[in-house]
Amino acid sequence: MGGVGKTQLAARHVRDGWRGGRLDLLVWVTAGSRQAVVDxxxxxxxxxxxxxxxxxxRAAAAFLAWLEPKAVPEPPRWLVVLDDVTxxxxxxxxxxxxxxxxxxxxxxxSRDAALTGRGRRQIAVDVFTREESQGYLTAALAVHDREPLSELMALxxxxxxxxxxxxxxxxxxxxxxxxCAAYRGLLADRARRLADLRPVALPDDQTTGVAAAWALSVERAVRHTRAGVARPLLHLASMLDPNGIPEAVLTGTTARTWFGQGVRVREEDVLGALxxxxxxxxxxxxxxxxxxxVRIHRLVQRAMRDTLDVREQDALARITADALLAVWPEAEPDTDLAQALRSNTEALTRVAESALYQxxxxxxxxxTARSLGEAGQVTEAAAYFEHLVEETGRRLGSDHADTSSARAGLAHWRGKSGDKAEEAAVRQRRHSRR
Structure with missing residues (x-):
């Protein structure tokens, strides 16, 4: 389940291997999509x-071929981490x-059978045992006077x-x-209120107590940040890629104006809230x-989105899209930034695609589609525009200007990929609809 520390365990394994001199090559991949792995x-x-x-x-295939075992005196010792495969x-x-x-x-x-098989070993990661909890809480709270073990276990x-x-x-x-006792008192009060307000199943096997822990931390953050930035900042982050959000998206003019409900807050206030x-x-x-x-756990994202109704989530999705677009450069000399913006758009689309057509x-x-093409991924760009043609046609109508624009993009990138016949057919269909 989420929140048990799978990524942290992988990171510890990586760090031990690297510092111990047992690795020549380390590749860490945030594997939320196929494209992310290819990139x-x-x-x-x-x-x-x-x-x-x-x-x-082709480059990815060349890398995988290089990893194949070869009869050389000192073959490279490598470790590839595919983190957070969806x-x-x-x-x-x-x-x-x-x-x-x-x-x-x-x-x-995922517990999909495709993840197991020859040469693969599945390791189930559960919540802490009582002994692990005791060790963690004792170490984490060591800066305070040592509390009774019974209080740690109760927490x-x-x-x-x-x-x-x-x-x-x-x-x-x-x-x-x-x-710990005082915190548990706050937790119990918040949990009672949550139970009264939300008598529904919580995501990812969360208990009401866990959801209350998020809520308490959010409330404390709100009290300790200026201009009320913390809560809307978390709401915006809840719509984006949990594995990495560009700081500029959250500190940009569009986001700061929304944080201040029309009055732009200062960038230093946003940085302070972070x-x-x-x-x-x-x-x-x-x-x-x-x-x-900025990285944020999916459970925290879900908890923040669940505080909003459907209308509020749709409005937030459009604001988030505005914030991404506002920092997207017209030219893309920085391929890492472009990849990050595309992955954040993908994350936004997963949770609120319908809102992006309103x-x-x-x-x-x-x-996003044009960015794929400009990055040399012309086949992916054409596929993205094909999806846009389908969605705009279904949601807005075949004669809508956005549908026509999507068809033009599809024709352009299919042409770039060498599919001249299909490009001509798409243009002919556009002409026949006029």
Whole structure:
């Protein structure tokens, strides 16, 4: 399930191997989609082999071929991590090879049979045991006077022994300077209110106590940030890629104007809010990696979205699309930024695609498709525009201007990919509808 620390376990394994001098090559892939895996392997091919990234699929294939075991005196010792795989089908044709000097680690919430098989071993990661909880809570709260073991265990029990919830609880306790007992009192009160308000199933097997832990941390963040930025910032982040949001999207003019409900808040207030949210373990903020500066757990994202009704979520989706488009450069010299913006658009589309067609197709959709083509992924660009043609036709009508624009994009990128006959057919269909 979410929140048990799969990524952290993989990261510890990686760190031990790297620091121990047991690896020559490490590739960490945030594998939320097939395209993300292809892009990461293409980047590895460029770094290791000098392969051109204009054709990412071909570059990725070259990298996988390089990983194949070979009869050389000192074969490279490699480790590939595919983190947060959502759909095992995304890895078809992209699994690194079996090798006596290489290993692949996958983290996922899926139990799909495709993830098991020859040479693969599945390791189930559950919530903390009581002993693990005791060790974690004792270490995390060591800065305070040692609390009775019974209080630590009571706190762990109230949080369902979920590591992510414990990290948020301990961050709150340390920040507020209160005892475990006092925190449990706050937790119980909030849980009662949540149970009264939301007598429905919570996502990913969350207990009401875990959901209350999120709510308490959010409320504390709101009290300790200026201009009421913390809550809308989390709402905006809840619509984006949990594995990395560009800082510029959250600090840009569009986002800051929305945070202030029409009055633009200062950039330093947003940066201050990011640090408070990081301190309370609601996000991870790494400003040294600006294109993937903010990471947020899917459970926290879901908890934030669930505080909004459908109308509010739709409005938030369009604001989020505006914020992404506002920082998307017309030219894309920085391929890492372009990849990050595309992955964040993909995440937004997964949770709120219908809102991006109200009242018309948002310009972000066309910008994303064009970005794929400009990155050399012309087949993917054509496929994206084909999807846009279908969706705009279904939602807005075949004669709508956005549908015609999508057809033009489809014709252009199919032409770029060499499909001249199909390009002519698309243009003919456009002409016949006029």
């Amino acid at each position: 990461a392997f293409a980047e590895a091919a460029q770094t290791v082999l000098g392969t051109d990234r204009d054709d990412p699929e 759909d095992p089908a995304d890895l078809t044709g992209l699994w690194p090879p079996d090798s006596p000097t290489g290993r692949t680690v996958v983290t996922t919430r 762990g029990d109230a949080l369902g022994w979920l590591p992510l919830a414990m990290s948020q609880a301990t961050a709150y306790i340390v920040d507020a300077g209160i005892t 640090r408070v949210l990081h301190r309370l373990s609601l996000i991870d903020h790494a400003p040294r990696n600006p294109h993937r500066a 009242p018309g197709a948002h310009a972000l959709l066309h910008r």
